[in-house]
Amino acid sequence: MNNDSQSFxxxxxxxxxxxxxxxxxAIIVKQTERLVAQIVRKMITNEEDQKDxxxxxxxxxxxxxxxxxxxxxxxTWIGSIAYHTSINYLEKKKIPLYDIDALHENTxxxxxxxxxxxxxxxxxxxxxxxxxxxxxxxxxxxxxYHIEELPNKEIAEITxxxxxxxxxxxxxxxxILKENIESNFKDxxx
Amino acid sequence: MNTNHLTDxxxxxIALKNLKEEQLPMHIKECTECKASLKAYQFMMNSMNxxxxxxxxxxxxELVMQRIKVAEPESSSVWVYVLASALxxxxxxxxxxxxxxxxPFFELFHSPDSMYNLFVAVTGLCVFAFLMQDVLxxxxxxxxxxxx
Numbered sequence: 001m002n003n004d005s006q007s008f009x010x011x012x013x014x015x016x017x018x019x020x021x022x023x024x025x026a027i028i029v030k031q032t033e034r035l036v037a038q039i040v041r042k043m044i045t046n047e048e049d050q051k052d053x054x055x056x057x058x059x060x061x062x063x064x065x066x067x068x069x070x071x072x073x074x075x076t077w078i079g080s081i082a083y084h085t086s087i088n089y090l091e092k093k094k095i096p097l098y099d100i101d102a103l104h105e106n107t108x109x110x111x112x113x114x115x116x117x118x119x120x121x122x123x124x125x126x127x128x129x130x131x132x133x134x135x136x137x138x139x140x141x142x143x144x145y146h147i148e149e150l151p152n153k154e155i156a157e158i159t160x161x162x163x164x165x166x167x168x169x170x171x172x173x174x175x176i177l178k179e180n181i182e183s184n185f186k187d188x189x190x
Numbered sequence: 191m192n193t194n195h196l197t198d199x200x201x202x203x204i205a206l207k208n209l210k211e212e213q214l215p216m217h218i219k220e221c222t223e224c225k226a227s228l229k230a231y232q233f234m235m236n237s238m239n240x241x242x243x244x245x246x247x248x249x250x251x252e253l254v255m256q257r258i259k260v261a262e263p264e265s266s267s268v269w270v271y272v273l274a275s276a277l278x279x280x281x282x283x284x285x286x287x288x289x290x291x292x293x294p295f296f297e298l299f300h301s302p303d304s305m306y307n308l309f310v311a312v313t314g315l316c317v318f319a320f321l322m323q324d325v326l327x328x329x330x331x332x333x334x335x336x337x338x
Contacts, residue, residue: 022255022258022259025255025258026251026255029250029251029254029255030251033245033246033250033251034243034244034245036250037243037244037245037246037250038243038244040246041244041245041246042244047247047248050246051248051253054246054250054253054254055253055254055257058254058257058258059254059257059258059261062258062261063261123237123240124237124238124240124241124242127234127237127238127241128241131238131241142238143241143243143244146235146238146239146241147238147239147241147243147244148243171198171199171202174202174231174234174235175198175202177234178227178230178231178234181230181234182230
């Protein structure tokens with residue numbers, strides 16, 4: 001869908017929600033569920049917490065939809081709410097957002113699991129498990145860029161980080177990933 | 191051969207196809223080390239495209255729509271009007287009941303000195319404006335917290 005028709009469709013949906021049509025909101029939920037899952041599941045692993053967060057995110061969207069000014073795509077705006085709500089949750093739980101040292105400890109602890117997967121020769125599974133060992137911000141950026149295939153500009157809008165910072169975090173995250181994969185699975189994968 | 195290796199960012203840019211063929215440095219074609227690093231990044235990025243997107247193990251629509259229905263304000267209907275009427279009757283009743291006590295208070299403002307009346311009115315307005323501004327500030331703070 002191009003930008004104009006996307007914006008038009010966003011406008012129609014928002015107007016319907018504002019006029020009290022909850023079915024229109026259900027459509028918004030369906031359309032943005034994948035992006036929200038990409039953010040929330042990368043940041044929070046506990047399923048009960050994921051349920052609470054998803055409800056909190058969409059409740060915020062519902063209550064604040066009258067403040068949406070169409071300066072970005074509706075999905076980007078919802079992604080931004082999902083990202084900041086998840087960050088707030090992690091901060092409340094005092095979970096480090098960028099901590100690379102924690103990452104190495106994590107890699108070491110989960111090495112057995114990764115080895116089991118290696119025997120099944122599931123490259124993408126191994127890579128996914130390596131991504132999941134990255135600090136929350138890095139793994140979210142990696143999945144938004146490489147799996148959701150969002151451009152840096154849109155990721156910057158979602159995260160509220162400057163575009164240059166997004167790029168530099170992505171470089172760093174890919175470097176860490178490559179180093180971890182090389183040190184753990186070089187013979188088997190490459 | 192040029193031994194100045196490419197930076198990691200440069201290699202990633204090549205793997206991401208951010209550079210056109212003619213922009214590729216000669217070094218990458220000659221240096222086995224950089225070529226190996228590029229190959230590793232290309233392999234990694236291609237594999238990332240095959241990762242299945244995350245999805246929730248529960249029905250998001252159902253969960254969210256239930257919550258939305260609970261959070262929705264009750265339809266106003268007749269009860270709001272009944273409540274508003276009862277409140278108006280109550281306030282009027284209270285005012286009428288306390289009128290003998292309130293009368294001397296209102297008489298204070300019947301002073302012949304208009305400067306005095308003006309002073310009281312302006313002070314009252316200032317206090318009211320200050321309180322309203324404070325309420326508004328607190329509301330905006332809460333709104334900002336909600337949106338974070």
